[in-house]
Amino acid sequence: MMGAIAPVSYRRSHPDNKFPALLLPHADECARLFLIVYTTMWELVTMSSEIHCDSLWYGADLVTMRDGKYHILHDGAIAVRDGNIVWIGQRAALPAISATKTVEFDGGIITPGLVDCHTHLVFGGDRSAEFEQRLNGVSYAEIAAQGGGIVSTVKATRDTDEQQLLQQALFRLKPLLAEGVTCVEIKSGYGLTPQSELKMLRVARRLGELLPVEVKTTCLAAHALPPEYAGRADDYIDLVCDTIIPEAAAAGLADAVDAFCEHLAFSPQQVEKVFAAAERAGLPVKLHAEQLSALGGSALAARHHALSADHLEYATEQDAQAMAAAGTVAVLLPGAYYLLRETQCPPIALFRKHQVAMAIASDANPGTSPALSLRLMINMACTLFRLTPEEALAGVTLNAARALGLQHSHGSLESGKVADFVHWPLSRPAELAYWLGGQLPCTVIFRGEVRQ
Numbered sequence: 001m002m003g004a005i006a007p008v009s010y011r012r013s014h015p016d017n018k019f020p021a022l023l024l025p026h027a028d029e030c031a032r033l034f035l036i037v038y039t040t041m042w043e044l045v046t047m048s049s050e051i052h053c054d055s056l057w058y059g060a061d062l063v064t065m066r067d068g069k070y071h072i073l074h075d076g077a078i079a080v081r082d083g084n085i086v087w088i089g090q091r092a093a094l095p096a097i098s099a100t101k102t103v104e105f106d107g108g109i110i111t112p113g114l115v116d117c118h119t120h121l122v123f124g125g126d127r128s129a130e131f132e133q134r135l136n137g138v139s140y141a142e143i144a145a146q147g148g149g150i151v152s153t154v155k156a157t158r159d160t161d162e163q164q165l166l167q168q169a170l171f172r173l174k175p176l177l178a179e180g181v182t183c184v185e186i187k188s189g190y191g192l193t194p195q196s197e198l199k200m201l202r203v204a205r206r207l208g209e210l211l212p213v214e215v216k217t218t219c220l221a222a223h224a225l226p227p228e229y230a231g232r233a234d235d236y237i238d239l240v241c242d243t244i245i246p247e248a249a250a251a252g253l254a255d256a257v258d259a260f261c262e263h264l265a266f267s268p269q270q271v272e273k274v275f276a277a278a279e280r281a282g283l284p285v286k287l288h289a290e291q292l293s294a295l296g297g298s299a300l301a302a303r304h305h306a307l308s309a310d311h312l313e314y315a316t317e318q319d320a321q322a323m324a325a326a327g328t329v330a331v332l333l334p335g336a337y338y339l340l341r342e343t344q345c346p347p348i349a350l351f352r353k354h355q356v357a358m359a360i361a362s363d364a365n366p367g368t369s370p371a372l373s374l375r376l377m378i379n380m381a382c383t384l385f386r387l388t389p390e391e392a393l394a395g396v397t398l399n400a401a402r403a404l405g406l407q408h409s410h411g412s413l414e415s416g417k418v419a420d421f422v423h424w425p426l427s428r429p430a431e432l433a434y435w436l437g438g439q440l441p442c443t444v445i446f447r448g449e450v451r452q
């Protein structure tokens with residue numbers, strides 16, 4: 001039963017093991033000899049002693065998504081301790097192991113927990129009336145004249161108290177969780193005042209406390225120009241840079257900073273200022289870029305080593321090269337593309353050519369993507385953008401984790417990562433992209449515990 005790979009995997013993740021500290025680049029021969037002896041002794045010790053874990057899961061094929069590929073382990077096993085994966089491999093290679101709890105599935109596949117890396121889940125009201133008006137022939141201009149569009153969401157968000165915002169966001173978050181999401185990013189951006197932006201971020205943080213899901217928050221105060229700043233965009237950017245970002249950072253409410261670089265939002269020069277403020281606050285940046293026109297936002301994001309540039313329908317080859325060099329993830333948002341009935345696809349071939357990591361997200365928001373299903377976005381990324389099912393699954397696992405700076409702890413099934421995974425009674429991972437709508441049955445494991 002004791003497979004050769006078991007002690008290696010275990011040794012890497014053992015919390016008491018100080019061994020890696022000895023792997024210094026300038027270790028002399030003496031130290032190297034000691035290293036070999038130490039390694040041999042350690043392997044003897046670990047091979048002769050039993051690994052203990054809190055839970056052991058087997059009876060399914062593991063779609064590990066290591067390196068963003070399926071890397072399927074047929075009839076695999078996962079051992080979990082303290083909420084982390086401590087051993088993973090084929091069941092036949094299981095080392096001597098004792099588990100407090102053992103769970104055996106009757107076939108199916110296990111994927112990493114899904115990561116939705118771009119949402120605007122916290123907002124007041126909704127825009128379904130506007131949606132209906134538009135389909136009854138009312139023009140955008142008339143709707144805007146009635147105070148519709150993003151301005152109506154800003155007003156509703158400002159007028160809604162924290163408790164109500166929380167309840168409304170719970171309504172939208174729960175369907176995402178039910179289909180396997182274990183990590184979600186949530187942006188501010190509908191408050192556009194210091195108080196209401198911080199209110200949105202507090203609600204986002206609270207969601208992560210109330211539900212078994214990892215929440216990463218992003219301050220998107222530079223989302224739109226608030227009506228009271230009409231004609232004074234630079235003054236508003238000063239408020240964002242001098243007050244909102246520093247206050248959000250000081251309160252520990254933001255994990256990143258985002259902005260919307262577009263003709264109808266903010267210019268590249270204004271975004272530069274926002275990024276400088278983020279850097280002063282010690283926060284990584286992201287950018288809504290090239291959704292409706294090519295302004296060079298994604299190259300700007302890459303210059304600032306952004307975690308991601310998002311939308312990207314109008315990104316160029318230069319943008320793709322810059323993003324590849326900086327390790328900036330391309331986050332594709334097929335829900336907004338679909339709802340706006342866009343015709344210009346993001347340049348998938350260029351992202352492939354330059355090996356830009358691609359992620360997929362719901363962009364859940366009241367105006368352009370009221371999407372409550374990440375799995376539907378997987379299908380749309382395949383049908384509308386022609387991603388392969390393997391690329392699409394990488395887009396909601398490892399690459400989505402990378403878009404949040406979490407690639408070392410999330411997004412794939414590997415020893416040392418968090419034990420967030422989903423069991424699906426499916427025969428192959430392509431089914432996740434294939435079934436159109438509906439809710440596939442699944443068992444979600446969050447930090448090693450079945451999520452109810």
Ligand SMILES: [Zn+2]
Nearest residue numbers: 118120288363
């Ligand atoms: Zn967005």
